[in-house]
Amino acid sequence: MHPQKTVYWLQGGGCGGDTFSFLGSEFPDVIELFRRLNLQLLWHPSLSNSSPADHELLLSNILTGEQPLDILLVEGSVICGPAGTGMFDTKNGQPKKELIYNLAAQAGLVLAVGTCACFGGFGSDQVTEATGLQFARKERGGLLGVNYRSKNGQPVVNLAGCPCHHDVIVGALISAATEVAWELDEYQRPIEWFSTTVHQGCTRNEYHEYRVEESDFGEMGCLFFHMGCAGPLVPGPCNKLLWNQQSSKPRAGVPCFGCTDPDFPRATPFFQTPNIEGIPISLPMGVNRAHYMVYKGMAAAAAPEHLKKRTSKV
DSSP: OOOEEOOOEEOOOSSSSHHHHTTTOOOOOOOHHHHHHHHEEEEEETTOOOOHHHHHHHHHHHHSSSSSSEEEEEESBBBBBBOOOOOOOTTTTHHHHHHHHHHHHHEEEEESSSHHHHHTTTTTTTTTTOSSSSEEETTTTTOOTTTOOOOOSOOOHHHHHHHHOHHHHHHHHHHHHHHHHHHHHHHOOOOHSSBTTTTTTTTTTHHTTOBOOOOTOSSBBBBBSSHHHHHHHHHOOTTTSTTTBBOOOOGEEEEOOOOTTTTTTTTSSOOOOOOOOOOOSSOTOOOHHHHHHHHHHHHHHHHHHHHTTOOOOO
16 A cells, blocks of 8 residues: 555635536545545545634644645635735635645645636636736746745646546546656646647547538537637647546537636637637647638538538537
8 A cells, every 4th residue: 555645625716616526536436546545635625524623723733844744735726816915815814825825835745726726717817816826827926936846846736627627636646646757748737638639539520620610509510610619729638538437518519618728718708719711810739820721721622421411419
């Protein structure tokens, strides 16, 4: 059995969606996961039942170093408003951002769970002043600063998603418990899950290649050109690690929202594709616009009849 490691899960400014995603894990389920990995859950806001006094004693012991903290998971953004005080989100009358900062200083490893914790996400405006742990959108820094390293010498590991996929959270805990080395991308997301786009693995790829487009929900064609799908633009495992082992947004006829991207949520509507003369403004990585326009025009003209005459619903 692996040496025991301690885990503390802190809720920042968020909806709790990453917790619900995590609880949806089936292989293994959450209880079996902690048992097999010999993880001691010190605290989780939805799973722990210790009294407020006991929780405060636990926090005190962690912050003084009496209680070792191996893995800190932070869900939700760090709320810094109003005017940098952090008083929009407090614990016992003190800004929670200070607690997050101090816990991170004691942790062997810090996992930012979900896009809000990674990059700020919802609430990263001039009023709420939400930020991520080590990024503010695409800008390095965040709450902990560019040079932050955990006690084990690692930067914050960003498990992006809104919410983060349960298999990614589980996989990250397995890697942390077994001390597997991380390989991260430029936004500190593990390349194990964020090295390919959501588009890769999408069941609508053939429609995309031949530019068989949809402008309404429930049909089988591509959702990139009109319906706002960000699948070709952002990295993520959603079409390979299916939600509840069943489906994903595009498979259910809903466009990818691009929720793993540092700039999520985007300023434009989710269900519209900003375009110039019918060509999306944002193109897949490495694509030349002029070449893309010619290629897609030719592809649409060559589309097979079975794609153009689709009639069945998703």
